[in-house]
Amino acid sequence: MSATTVKPPPAVERPKRVAPAxxxxxxxxxxxxxxxxxxxxxxxxxxxxLVLVLTAVMxxxxxxxxxxxxxxxxxxxxxxxxDQVDLLLYLKNTFIYAFLSTVGTVLSCVPVAxxxxxxxxxxxxxxxILVLATIMLPYQVTFIPLYVIFSHLGWVGSFKxxxxxxxxxxxxxIFLLRQFFLTIPQEMTDAARVDGANEFQIMMRVIVPxxxxxxxxxxxxxxxxxxxxxFGPLLYVAQNPHNWTLAFALSQFQGQHHVNYNLLMAVSGxxxxxxxxxxxxxxxxxxEGVNLTGIKG
Amino acid sequence: MxxxxxxxxxxxxxRRPEAEIAAVPAPTAQGAPLPQRRSQAERRRSRRRATLKKxxxxxxxxxxxxxxxxxxxAYPMIASLYYSFTRFDLINNPQWVGLQNYRDxxxxxxxxxxxxxxxxxxxxxxxxxxVLFGVGVAMMLTxxxxxxxxxxxxxxxxxxxxxxxxxxxxxxLFNPGTGPVNQLLGALHIGQPLWFYDPNWSKPAxxxxxxxxxxxxxxxxxxxxxxxxRQLYEAIEIEGAGPLRTFIHVTIPMISPVIFFAVVTGVxxxxxxFTQAYVIGNAVSQQTDxxxxxxxxxxxxxxxxxxxxxxxxxxxxxxxxxWLLFLVTMIATLILFKTSSRWVFxxxxxx
Numbered sequence: 018m019s020a021t022t023v024k025p026p027p028a029v030e031r032p033k034r035v036a037p038a039x040x041x042x043x044x045x046x047x048x049x050x051x052x053x054x055x056x057x058x059x060x061x062x063x064x065x066x067l068v069l070v071l072t073a074v075m076x077x078x079x080x081x082x083x084x085x086x087x088x089x090x091x092x093x094x095x096x097x098x099x100d101q102v103d104l105l106l107y108l109k110n111t112f113i114y115a116f117l118s119t120v121g122t123v124l125s126c127v128p129v130a131x132x133x134x135x136x137x138x139x140x141x142x143x144x145x146i147l148v149l150a151t152i153m154l155p156y157q158v159t160f161i162p163l164y165v166i167f168s169h170l171g172w173v174g175s176f177k178x179x180x181x182x183x184x185x186x187x188x189x190x191i192f193l194l195r196q197f198f199l200t201i202p203q204e205m206t207d208a209a210r211v212d213g214a215n216e217f218q219i220m221m222r223v224i225v226p227x228x229x230x231x232x233x234x235x236x237x238x239x240x241x242x243x244x245x246x247x248f249g250p251l252l253y254v255a256q257n258p259h260n261w262t263l264a265f266a267l268s269q270f271q272g273q274h275h276v277n278y279n280l281l282m283a284v285s286g287x288x289x290x291x292x293x294x295x296x297x298x299x300x301x302x303x304x305e306g307v308n309l310t311g312i313k314g
Numbered sequence: 315m316x317x318x319x320x321x322x323x324x325x326x327x328x329r330r331p332e333a334e335i336a337a338v339p340a341p342t343a344q345g346a347p348l349p350q351r352r353s354q355a356e357r358r359r360s361r362r363r364a365t366l367k368k369x370x371x372x373x374x375x376x377x378x379x380x381x382x383x384x385x386x387x388a389y390p391m392i393a394s395l396y397y398s399f400t401r402f403d404l405i406n407n408p409q410w411v412g413l414q415n416y417r418d419x420x421x422x423x424x425x426x427x428x429x430x431x432x433x434x435x436x437x438x439x440x441x442x443x444x445v446l447f448g449v450g451v452a453m454m455l456t457x458x459x460x461x462x463x464x465x466x467x468x469x470x471x472x473x474x475x476x477x478x479x480x481x482x483x484x485x486x487l488f489n490p491g492t493g494p495v496n497q498l499l500g501a502l503h504i505g506q507p508l509w510f511y512d513p514n515w516s517k518p519a520x521x522x523x524x525x526x527x528x529x530x531x532x533x534x535x536x537x538x539x540x541x542x543x544r545q546l547y548e549a550i551e552i553e554g555a556g557p558l559r560t561f562i563h564v565t566i567p568m569i570s571p572v573i574f575f576a577v578v579t580g581v582x583x584x585x586x587x588f589t590q591a592y593v594i595g596n597a598v599s600q601q602t603d604x605x606x607x608x609x610x611x612x613x614x615x616x617x618x619x620x621x622x623x624x625x626x627x628x629x630x631x632x633x634x635x636x637w638l639l640f641l642v643t644m645i646a647t648l649i650l651f652k653t654s655s656r657w658v659f660x661x662x663x664x665x
Binding site: 047048051052054055058059062063064065066068069072081082083085124125126128129131132133136138144147148151153154155156157158159160161162163164165166168182184185186191215216217220241244245247248251252263264265267268269271278281282285288289292293296 | 368369371372374375376378379381382383385386387389390391393394397404451454455457458459461464465468469471472474475476477478479480482483484485486487489491492493494497526582585586588589592593596597600616619620623624629632633635636637639640643647
């Protein structure tokens with residue numbers, strides 16, 4: 018099943034041919050089938066979001082019935098969600114966690130990625146492989162000793178165990194930034210070096226301005242990761258309801274507070290909204306990030 | 315930027331050992347020697363100084379990662395390996411018990427076996443399903459000339475939705491009594507499973523949830539498919555191959571690196587499956603101290619390990635589970651890498 022079965026294209030130029038009518042009809046049919054399938058699939062993919070929104074604006078009574086179309090529309094649910102649970106606090110906590118952790122990741126990963134891509138030194142390749150290896154490491158292997166350390170420090174219940182480690186490099190972000198830094202031509206930094214700039218100045222004045230899209234992508238991915246993160250808050254802030262993040266709080270509503278499905282969906286919607294907005298605002302950064310992960314053979 | 319000034323200052327201090335400063339010839343009455351007339355020894359010395367300076371800089375740039383690696387990766391790895399041979403409840407000091415934890419896992423823990431069965435279900439069925447789905451949708455997208463970006467956005471967006479919110483939304487969708495899915499199935503007079511409330515249907519429902527968030531895989535397959543050289547398709551078309559042969563002989567070999575990547579990362583993720591099962595299990599059982607409901611059908615490996623470690627305070631036991639998971643992850647990755655040469659075709663090599 019290797020590509021050796023494929024013969025190289027013939028050297029002779031093919032004359033431009035017009036497909037006969039029955040072939041064209043077949044092609045049109047194939048396109049229509051393809052689009053029908055895609056539209057059906059798109060509808061299926063949008064259905065959960067639609068159900069979420071519809072459920073979110075149902076009355077308490079209707080949320081317990083199979084009737085899907087809300088009558089009447091309770092748009093007020095989005096407001097009463099803020100009264101029934103401490104949504105503002107959870108939003109604030111989630112934002113603090115995501116924002117500070119993102120700042121830490123960017124500050125710590127840019128110099129590391131710079132040293133791994135723009136400075137030549139012995140052992141660089143080995144170090145880079147070590148960085149890559151830590152991406153593959155399951156978090157389960159490290160979380161128990163980390164929990165032990167953080168509980169000895171008295172940090173459990175606070176955001177510190179979630180935020181402080183991000184100031185000491187994140188392997189995946191280092192990898193993405195390094196990939197981008199490597200694509201910046203050497204001449205750009207040579208000029209600065211001739212002018213007597215040191216490595217730090219080159220990084221801040223040449224590389225960082227040129228790498229803005231990659232840094233934006235890393236920041237975005239990291240922010241979204243923290244925004245969604247469930248396991249970290251479960252480990253470290255579950256004990257302290259004052260520090261609950263939205264992801265954790267949302268998981269507790271059903272179990273302990275018996276919050277109705279309509280409010281649950283309203284909160285879920287509020288939880289998802291910033292993510293969707295970020296996606297549309299920063300689509301370019303997303304594409305940049307996805308391109309960076311693209312593996313080259 | 316106060317830390318940057320600190321950085322530069324400490325480099326200049328650290329890169330100049332005393333001996334070197336002393337070795338530099340003091341300016342004499344004739345003035346400093348001109349650079350052109352520097353002796354070979356001096357040149358060597360200045361080169362050494364430059365090297366030292368460079369390594370000082372590299373060290374400072376790498377410092378965040380070095381500290382992070384030592385404190386948050388290397389030490390915890392070694393510590394958890396040590397804990398795995400001990401009985402440890404966080405309050406008392408770890409007590410060495412040798413291989414006891416590992417022995418208990420395989421002999422006296424029925425939940426461990428159940429957790430492995432459940433996790434294998436996701437690995438064996440979920441991963442291939444996601445890959446097939448990703449390839450299928452990506453192929454359809456390459457054929458769609460118009461609207462491709464709209465479809466791409468629709469299929470990709472769910473992957474960004476927070477896992478907890480997704481799990482709860484699917485609880486509503488698959489609610490046995492009031493959920494739209496069972497309404498539809500009822501209208502079609504097909505059976506109405508209890509989904510997340512039935513131990514036989516809870517995992518299949520999770521697989522469907524997994525497909526909804528498979529957009530990431532689809533995006534990388536799409537990029538790979540668009541990279542396949544057109545001539546290859548033209549060539550095989552001239553040979554008179556149908557779509558199936560084209561798919562088997564051109565498409566699959568050309569995107570095999572990405573299939574490989576998707577399988578490896580998929581297996582690693584599946585072995586660590588946690589959030590959705592935790593949230594859904596809690597919602598089903600209406601309590602938080604019983605994980606993996608209904609009837610342990612959603613008790614995955616990572617869940618059982620978490621249950622043992624934190625609510626259970628059996629840190630040593632959980633550490634043994636962690637290392638077992640680590641070994642299995644490494645072996646699975648290694649097997650995939652070793653066999654990859656047989657089925658992964660890299661462009662530019664082996665031609």
